[in-house]
Amino acid sequence: MAELSFNEDHGYLEGLVRGMKAGILTDTDYHNLAQCDTLDDMKLHLQSTDYGRMLSTSEEDLTVSLVDSKLRENLVTEFSCLRSNALPPLSTFLDYITYSYMIDNVVMLITGALKQRDVAEVLPRCHPLGAFDQMAAVGIARTPTELYSAILVDTPLAQFFQEAVSEDNLDEMEAEILRNKLFKAYLESFHSFCKSLGGATRDTMCPVLEFEADRRAFIITVNSFGTDLSGVDRSVLYPSCGKLYPEGLQLLTRAEDHEQVKAVAECYPGYKIIFDDPEPESGCKTLEDRFFEQEVKLNTLAFLQQFHFGVFYSYIKLKEQESRNIVWIAECVTQRQKSKIHNYIPIFK
């Protein structure tokens, strides 16, 4: 029944986002970009796409970081256009998207403060989608409790802090653990929010979020090898909304090396292909890249259905991937690494 009145509130934005999706670079665009010899060539080619005159208005010389920041700016402009026109519950949904960037920003600021970096130096590197007022004050906090009670209690992140509150002093390890705890709470909350929305939103968003949760579980496990993080410590960080929950997560808790993680993934057909041995011709794709590839596949599926919010999440994620692709190609172009240029992840083949 929600479909009947969906267009009344969200039809415009859905149309908008589907229109913007049509502007996502195609295979031929990537092919042409990969042929470029200089950044100026890339700029010329990007002009014929939806990015238009994005790069041509700046006076400075083109650098990869400039391209990156322009792409990010572009994404933020599009997102803020969507957000400012959104009505609840879509507005809540869009806010949820920004929370993940907020968490990353908070952790980045904490690590920055630990390394005695000036806040003004770290702030520009924060993702603008996750910007909030109290950001600059994050460095004041010494313990997660202090962080929560003094600074973040007013922000939307406060709701994810229930489990993360501890009196330990913040060090780099602790910050990383904090990030994972926050993410766990965030993903679970987002998952249950999407579930409560029901309908097509649940059908499209839940698989994506479950995948995200499982990816985090895998990455945490793989990254914890060689650190003093024990299996039990790890298990606290696993988000419990994924497909791995509960058996897979228990197995991961016990995993000691990469082979054992792979054995866990064997049980899940969706993750088996990610951990499969890379074929010789596909080059050296990292685990991360393979996860990204899988994520892109999942996100493109969202556009097959109508009357749901998944398209917004997927669009932002796909656009982010596109930015990563362009930056990758730009890096390869400037560093003359033509052989690696094809390692981007094409969207909408």
Place this chain on the structure above:
Amino acid sequence: MVFRSEEMCLAQLFLQSGSEYDCISELGELGLVEFRDLNPSVSSFQRRFVSEIKRCEEMERILGYLLREIQKTRIAVPDEDESPLAPPPRQVLEIMEQLQRLEMELSEVARNKEKLQRNLLELTEYTHMLKITRTFIHSRSRHEALGPQYEEFPTMETDSVTGCTGMQRLGAKLGFVSGLIQRVKVEAFERMLWRVCKGYTILSYAEVDENLTDLDTGEISKSVVFLISFWGDQIGLKVQKICDCYHCHLYPHPENDEERADVLDSLRTRIQDLNNVLHRTEEYLRQVLQKASESAYSWVVQVKKMKAIYHILNLCSFDVTNKCLIAEVWCPVSDLANLRGALEEGARKGDATVPSFVNRIPSTDTPPTLLRTNKFTSGFQSIVEAYGVGDYREVSPAPYTIITFPFLFAVMFGDLGHGIVMSLFALWMVLTEKQQKKKRSSNEIWETFFSGRYIILMMGIFSIYTGLIYNDCFSKSLNIFGSAWSVKAMFTNQQWTNKTLQTNSLLTLDPNVSGVFTGPYPFGIDPIWNLAVNRLSFLNSYKMKMSVVIGVIHMSFGVVLSVFNHLHFRQKFNVYLLFLPELLFLLCLFGYLVFMILYKWLAFGARDSSQAPSILIHFINMFVMQGKDLAPLFPGQTGLQIFLIVIAMLSVPVMLLGKPLYLYWLYRGGKGLRRRRGYERVRRVSEDDTSAAPSYEDEDEEEGLDETPGREPLPKEFDFGDVLLYQSIHTIEFCLGCISNTASYLRLWALSLAHAQLSEVLWGMVMRLGLRITTRVGVVFLVPVFGLFAALTVSILLVMEGLSAFLHALRLHWVEFQNKFYHGTGVKFLPFDFSLLPSVFEQDGLL
């Protein structure tokens, strides 16, 4: 007026290197030819003139910056009537240099100005802070108990206040931080301060009366001055950090009142100085921009033209020796001489030793369609093209549309008064078109009306004509020639007496009584019908029959036009196998209907009107072959009807099978009789060709051959099933279409009826109210009533009804008329013309 699109030819231009730029520039000014892309496989950044295009883009960027700055200072950019020519390549660097110098100068001045403004803002903020914090200090020192501060700062916590006073009592050293913060952030700021410092601070704040501009975002916002008193260095550090986090502007807090007064004094003088300098900077900036704005327009046009020329040059290919550029163009045959002239002119300007020249090459591609228009015909042409651009050399419906479109519109919109209002409006637009064009209005609705001004004028004039025929003027009739009916004759013939008048409310004039009806009204409908109660049934019968007559004529005309297509494309068999059966089918059935209508009008007069048969019944009986019991309209009717039906029915199988069978026969054996089937087949071949880049060797060999498509297309695989299917669809569409289209023309009647009734209702409901009242009151009362009447007439009857009649006339042309002969699958000829190029800056609203 052209009946077909212009004859086109494909030509190769050999542009000598050195003069190619001038040649293209010359061609762009004239807008003669359409260029074809000769290297479609080369991506845009690998083409020859990329660096030049990049330079143009750089100039565009600077120009954009310049125009934005000019717009910011509200200086108008003067338009020039004649657009400057594209600058010769050697002059480009000069312009480039000029632009760069200007940009440097401007950005420096702008930077300076911003620095000054920032400075000024800081000083003003400081002043405000000093003024306001003084009141804090004073109020505090006056009231030691701090009682009144509750009223002043109701949000302050009791804890903090008592804590502070406690500390004050202890004589601890207090630290002060003072500054400005944006109004919206104050609450969050205060809360965080409280949380982090556990209440060991006092925050007092007050709003600044003046609105200050944030220079980074350009927003004007309210600010708040605050003063934080704290105790201890640790807390001081935290406070500092929180202030940073909320982007507070902090200023040193003076120790005592004297220092405060000193600082305030020095600030005042500095602000004054800064204002002076800022004023001068602005003046200078304005001067620079003023100077730039004078030549900005010509720069914009020059850069636009230059960029376009390089884009065109990118479409050309180089010959083997790299001595000259080869371009391929579509050009109207009649313009070839102009084209040669333009190339000579270009070569002269470019000081080339070898002239550039044109070479016509044969081609099997379908040329683009060019129909030349003037300001009168362009509106009608665009009506036709909204349906589809005509095939190359196809009969164009536009010349006939000029008459039929306003006419069909007027049939639906027949009212003398409305027609006059409409044509006066259109006439005003036509007479003032030069001024209107200069204004360049951005109102889309107005633009639509304005570009259709000649259509509206024609529609208005035709409405006057049909209004006279209908004898309708704002729903009233005009008695110009004197009615041919006489009431007096009824009395003189003793039919009526005074008693009949008193007893009957309705009376019928009998035309059979001598003297009552003296013959038809000279022009249009007799005005006496306006008084008659049975007016509607009289007009309905008349208008319905008229619609059918007009419709059948219009459709037959469309079918006849298809002959010219068949003959021109040398498909003579189509005349016999397609056109003749179509025409016979249409005329035998619906032509006969028209004949019956006209016959009945002529054959039956007032005297024998009671015996007049119903055409509808006769027409139906014609199909079911019955009705022997009915009196025939004319002798031999049954025989004729059967004959007509048989012909119509026979023409259907001819239409259905004739063409496929003939083509099949041609394909199987009739090789000797084979003729070109014209462009239809040629196009199918060409579509395959264009996907691959045209190869020159091929065409060079054929240069000596015939100019027109000389190469016989390769024998195509002939699919009988395909042709038969296509033909059967066409046949079914035509036969059913004849019936439904004829019925469709009844919309003429329906809309004309609706229009007449609506205007009558408007008169009856509004105007009559005003006319009924006694003279004295009525004079005053009529003014608003007439206003209402006029407003409703314009908005409902003219605009709304006019639009609906326009829409229906459009439909009758697109569907009922054009599907009889018009394919409309062509490609429009888009010449390379500077005047048609859009400017980036116009889109952004900078010019």
